[in-house]
Amino acid sequence: MTAEILAVGSELLSGSITNTNAREISRALSAIGIAAAFHTVVGDDPASLRAAIGIARKRADILITTGGLGPTYDDVTKDILCEVFGREPEFHKEVAQGIRGFYETSLHTPMPENNLRLAHLPAGCTVFPNAVGTAPGCAFEEEGLHVLMLPGPPYEMRTMLHGHALPYLRALSTGVTVSHDIMTFGIRESRIDELLHDRMAAMANPSLAPYAKPSEVCLRATARAASAEDAEALLAPVIAHVREILGDHVYGCDVSGLPEACFHLLKEKGLTFATAESCTGGQVAARITAFPGSSSVYRGGVVSYWSEVKRDALGVPWTLIEEHGAVSDPCARAMAEGARKLTGADLAVSVTGVAGPDSDERGNPVGLVFIALATPEGTFCRRTENGSSRRCLIQEVSVNHAYDMIRRYLTGLPVA
16 A cells, blocks of 8 residues: 655744654654655645645555644645535534543633534544644545645644554554564665675565665564464564674664664663763764663763863873874774773773864874774774765764664674
8 A cells, every 4th residue: 555645834934943753753654554656835825735636646555644734824734635525514522522621621711712623523534633742633435545634733632643643553454563673783775785685675575675874774574364473473584584694793683773772782781871972072972862771871971072071071082182192093092091090880982083073183083983992801992084975974883883882892892
């Protein structure tokens, strides 16, 4: 089945806000085996919306709209869909009561009467209650096309998507779709294609597709079968083959990234770590502290942007900085060892480099970064060169290198 995602809102066209809903829905659809074939954005204009719906109904099996379900004059999505598909709006008393209750209990204010408009939904539809807002969504089928309406605010859309829309779509099929994300680092998408191209091109069910991120590549393996157990049986040899071919570049399956993989490994082994950061400005620390329970593995860190802070807070000898510079292998090692000593952590990772846009005072080029890991067995250091990449990309890649070194140490792989 193919889907078209139709986002409604003039603010999306003007660039005032980003259409994050389309990305969220596409990912969710992919996980259940539905391809998002088209993304369309239209303004709050009835004629444009009619035209977009007319195109979508000819080329998709599923039409999912976001936005335009509110009580104001420019919220026209529901009205136009009723008009195009010949469905009279029906008043749902229970929906109206729910909206009134939301205003009274959550917003502590009487409901404006124009919100009763939200309780009028297409005749014969399946209602999607809005647990975190006022505008309900719904779904109906017309001439083989399944139409789903979701609210525009991202938090409301996400809640309704996972709570109601995805169960509705899963019920359309008797089969089950299962996906697993095989996460890799340190190998380019083009190299993965060289190694796996023939196999990926020949696959249908299960399938295997690469998704490149700024500093890593995810391989999504998807299978469809009569049951989840049968789908898993189809996927097991695919995942095993990828691990065999890509080796230690594979760092996990169904994890959000290297920080999460390290979080679980550190917890399993009962170890802690600390950070000493310069060019990443605390991003290594921020990534681990995003996980609930991170205090069990992370002790603390120092953002030592100035050389004087490296000396005074981390104990990096000033003679070392003068001789080798702040962006150097010796300085990175001393920073990591200083953070480990300062915090009492089992491990400590450091990052120092040139994130740009200009070279440093010693002429080190933009993109040169040293990452060190201090451990009870000694200190390891990795030199990376990222060329003239954007500042934010250099920082993100450096953060992942830091966690890759931790991951490799914890799993007994070569670190540097």
